[in-house]
Amino acid sequence: MEWSSAIKGFQAYLKLEKSLADNSVESYTRDIEKLSQFSDIQAEKLKPESITLNNLRQFIAWINELGMIPSTQARILSGIKAFYKYLLMEDVIKNDPSELLESPRIQRKLPDTLSYGDINKLIAAIDVSKPEGARNKAILETLYGCGLRVSELTELKLSNLYLDIEFIKVTGKGNKERLVPIGTAAIKALKVWIENVRVHIAVKRGEEDIVFLNRRGARLSRVYIFLMIKDLVKLTGLKIKVSPHTFRHSFATHLVEGGADLRAVQEMLGHESITTTEIYTHLDREYLKSTISQFHPRS
Incomplete structure (x- = not known):
């Protein structure tokens, strides 16, 4: 039986x-469509009738790799069992x-996911009247808008910003490059930082191409990003642990829960998986761009 017929x-x-x-019905359908994509x-x-318990366990591990919160995993499991x-x-x-299918035991605790409202609170708490305020706003918008790792953010280069076509080029793990779509909120914040504040900083030699600089003209450290976010969390009174990775985790979770295609999200995150790597390298840029435009709340 074809997946389309089974789902119908x-x-x-x-x-x-x-x-x-x-x-x-729509929620159940989206969950089964994710299994179809897998x-x-x-x-x-x-095909639906050839899926085994082992296949289902691999599927659960796959969606867990994307960083879905436990409640979302539980809902998907419920949909699969009903199907x-x-x-x-x-x-x-x-x-x-699916009879013996159980929620996977996650060995390492996934970071908390911020709600869209929490992200807005953190960004709103930044004092943009200060020079570093424009930079810090651009940092959070880019972390959440593109799902970057903190090391990818600190190493981000001006020459890899293609804001006119709404893409940035990111160097990830193993020095592998990928193109990631960037939404309008992040583009606006980056332009304010680069055009109005960064231009007035005396840049240290060798750092000319780095996007995010401190007041001495050197690139920011990973530790600074952690501390900056920690201060904002304290300021807003949020009661959850937040790190730079929380924004990446939220980026993926919000896209997938909104119905985005898993392959596109994993391509944007720069994740590698032995079962999925091959197909991700062939996704075209317009498809990725349309995915983030349609499903990311700040686009």
Whole structure:
């Protein structure tokens, strides 16, 4: 059975037999579509009836790698179980592969995810009347708007900003470069910093191409970014632990929960996975750009 046919039948079952609201049906559908995306990028493309328990465990590990919060993982698991109960009832499958599926035990604690409101609070707490305020606002907008690692942010170069076409080039782990779309809020903040403040700084030799500088004209340290965010969290009274990675985690979570394609999000994050790396290298820039424009709240 093709995924499209299975999903269409599942939708009818949820509406007619389960009498679920349209929003619930849509939510279940998005979750199964994520499983469909995962199946499409396997070496042997998997159909709904050929999925095994091991495949489902690999899928859960895959979405966990994107940094989804536990409640989202639980919801997706619920959708998968309902889908396979439906296939079992329709005699499409003889055994339910999701019957023994459990939430994965995450070995390292994922950082908290900021809500969109929390991110706005942190940015609003920055005193933009000070020179460093314009820089710090641009830092947070870029962290959240592009999902960068803190090291990628501190090493970001002016020559790798293509703001006219709404892209930046990022050097990630293993010196691998990737193009990441950048939204209008981050572009605006970067232009204010670069054109109005950075131009007045006496830049140290060798740092001419670095975007984010301290008052002495040298690139910022990772420690400074951590401390700056810590001060803002204290100022706003937020009760969760926030680090630069929290913004990256929030970037991915908000996109995926909004319905963005997992492959596009993973390409933007610069993640590598043995089951997905090959296809990510072939995504074109316009597709990535349209994804962030459609799903990122600050675009």
